[in-house]
Amino acid sequence: MPIVVAGATGALGRLVIDALLDRSAADEIVAVARDRARAADLAARGVDVRIADYRRPETLQDVFSAGDRALLISGNEAGQRVGRHRAVIDAAREARVGLLAYTSILGGPTATFRIAEEHIATEQALLASGVPYSLLRNGWHHENYTGALATTLKTGAVVGSAGGGRVATAARRDYAEAAAAVLTGSGHERSVHELSGDTAWTMAEYAAEVSRQTGREIRYQDLPQERYAALLIDSGVPAMGAQLAADADAGIARGELGSTPGDLSRLLGRPTTPIAEAIAEALKDLPAQS
Ligand SMILES: NC(=O)c1ccc[n+]([C@@H]2O[C@H](COP(=O)([O-])OP(=O)(O)OC[C@H]3O[C@@H](n4cnc5c(N)ncnc54)[C@H](OP(=O)(O)O)[C@@H]3O)[C@@H](O)[C@H]2O)c1
Structure with missing residues (x-):
């Protein structure tokens, strides 16, 4: 069954593809990218690259198929993300995917800082869509620091x-491997994972x-x-x-x-x-x- 990764050319997406290649055949993996050149290395590894831009929903029509297991990695355009994520969710619903995982925020609706707002709205859209979901509520990455x-060494x-x-960070690679575990595992439909170090x-x-x-x-x-x-x-x-x-x-x-809560180490x-x-x-x- 194909595994589709939207946001595959980003920092997290590339690590998810690496982790999937450790677990699945390359021709089972679909990388969704908006720029074919940026995905050339993935194509060279045998991954099926499909080009789509969330801003143009018509480009998402051929991305998913019935029964696919898919990951939507949250986009990087703060303030614009909810509508764009909704376009991906709509396309996944129309195609009848079997699972759509979304990289959300640790704590989900309990988080009150502003970055959480678009994640909470995306979670709500995913839940309302009826698509079988898995919420990967990612905490902060070590790499933020x-x-x-x-600069830290320069300024002291x-x-x-x-x-x-306190902040419970984990490596970006940890979050990527956890996403791959959910995409290749079983029983994750309608699941919520609070992922942190x-x-x-x-x-x-x-x-x-x-x-x-x-x-x-x-x-x-x-x-x-x-x-x-x-x-x-x-x-x-x-x-x-x-x-x-x-x-x-x-x-x-x-x-x-x-x-x-230990969800991340349990998945890993x-x-x-x-x-x-x-x-x-x-x-x-x-x-x-x-
Ligand atoms: N919790 C934390 O500590 C933490 C740390 C870093 C990042 N994050 C968040 O986690 C998510 C993933 O992080 P990341 O470092 O992998 O971010 P990233 O490198 O910016 O990846 C985002 C991906 O979304 C794709 N994308 C954005 N808008 C799109 C559109 N309109 N159509 C198609 N694709 C689109 C990007 O495509 P391109 O490759 O073409 O740009 C990229 O592949 C982001 O939401 C980021 O804000 C969280």
């Missing part, structure tokens, strides 16, 4: 507005771990939400992304991304990747520090 390690500080809140940590603990691994003094600098957003904007982050990131940090301060059949391991891996990729 390790991706900024070069991890900066945010998360206060002493096994361990929740504070920003001060993260800074201390970076210090330990680098031998440099790295501290956590907590800023009021508006000041943190302004700092992100000054460093080149677009205004909307900066506001959303600072608002999500306030959510972390309230404990909204810190839950550790192993512990989630520790943040210390992700830091070590990311440090290896950085140019030598003076």
Whole structure:
């Protein structure tokens, strides 16, 4: 039975395809992309690439078939996502797919930070569609933090507005493998998975771990939400992304991304990747520090 991944050329999507290729034959896997050139490497690996753009629902007509198991990876155009996700859900319903998994947000409707709004609305659209669903409520990725390690080392500080809140991050690869486990497993129809790392940590603990691994003094600098957003904007982050990131940090301060129910490690059949391991891996990729 084909397994369809929408958002296959994104960072998470590529890892989902890798994880599926470990479990299924390439010609069983359909990668949905809006740009054929970006998917050329996937086609070269034998994956069936189909071109569609959520903004043009007619392009989604031939993407799904009856009985498919499919994954919709949430899009990257904040503020525009719900309508675009709905177009994919409508196409999946019309084709009578057997399962549509969606990468939502940890906590689902209980999350009160702004990034959650579009995920909650998408969950509601999926539930209302009648399509057999699996909600993959993903927590924060390690890479949100390790991706900024070069700046952290340059400035000697991890900066945010998360206060002493704990965040239960996992590796992007962990979330990708969990998605592949759901797509290739059985009994996931009408399921909800609260996916997060096994361990929740504070920003001060993260800074201390970076210090330990680098031998440099790295501290956590907590800023009021508006000041943190302004700092992100000054460093080149677009205004909307900066506001959303600072608002999500306030959510972390309230404990909204810190839950550790263990769903992710259960799906993986192993512990989630520790943040210390992700830091070590990311440090290896950085140019030598003076
Ligand atoms: N929880 C966290 O810590 C965390 C961290 C990072 C990301 N995220 C979220 O998780 C999701 C996946 O992350 P990611 O890093 O894989 O993001 P990404 O690389 O931006 O991937 C998003 C995918 O959606 C596709 N897409 C977007 N709009 C589309 C459209 N109109 N038509 C067809 N395809 C469209 C993109 O296509 P292209 O490849 O052509 O751009 C891309 O493949 C995103 O929603 C992101 O915001 C969460």
